[in-house]
Amino acid sequence: MTGETILGILIPFAGTSLGAAMVFILRRQISDGLNKILTGFAAGVMVAASFWSLLEPALESSAEMGKLSFLPAAIGFLIGVGFLLLLDEVTPHMHFNNQDEGPKSGLKRTTKLILAVTLHNIPEGMAVGVVYAGFLAGNAGISAAGALALALGIAIQNFPDGAIVSMPLRAEGMDKGKTFLFGVLSGVVEPIAAVITVAAAGAVVPVMPYFLAFAAGAMMYVVVEELIPEMSEGKHSNLGTIAFSLGFVVMMILDVALG
Secondary structure, three states: OOHHHHHHHHHHHHHHHHHHHHHHOOOOOOOHHHHHHHHHHHHHHHHHHHHHHHHHHHHHHOHHHHHHOHHHHHHHHHHHHHHHHHHHHHOOOOOOOOOOOOOOOOOOHHHHHHHHHHHHHHHHHHHHHHHHHHHHOOOOOOOHHHHHHHHHHHHHHHHHHHHHHHHHHHHOOOOHHHHHHHHHHHOOHHHHHHHHHHHHHHHOHHHHHHHHHHHHHHHHHHHHHHHHHHHHOOOOOHHHHHHHHHHHHHHHHHHHHHO
């Protein structure tokens, strides 16, 4: 694994850590409007990344299949959705809109919130890992700049993730140092998932389109299951919609300009 790849894998983790650091700057709670903006922006980035950085290269990689070139992308996408659905069912966690719909457990509300964001970070780490694996394998649809664009886009949308963990913990009375630590720890799973994906995808290059689409499906599951309901809940959901549009455009610009 090259230094360039290691740096790319760590960039999204840095975004989560910077978001967690907001506990030292902001008040104890994130306002409802700001929460909708952050969540909407993150959703827009993830949707754009799913297509421009993952599904498009997956389709290009299987172009030799002719009219059936959609098969790897379609199959991988659905498996990715199914994988996150399975994790959602077996992992005790709390949805971002505070509806506790995970498996029954004796865990505290704050612990479930941390698990929710950690669960959310897994497909993002996988997405970064599989794109860098494609670059290392010489996949024609993935350049170093394109992989970096995805890493930067994920880092941007990870910023609110870190804040979503640390700020509620601070609001419940936990000291700033601990809340920052928990916010950072929620993002540790990302580089771990990325490294595992690089190793696995690198060993089976012929199925790279499936891996790319798998990551896209997993990310889209998070968007539809967690982020869109959160940004649309209650009054003034237009804030989330506008932020979603901006996030989508920012990620599209990053991927097209750098890719």
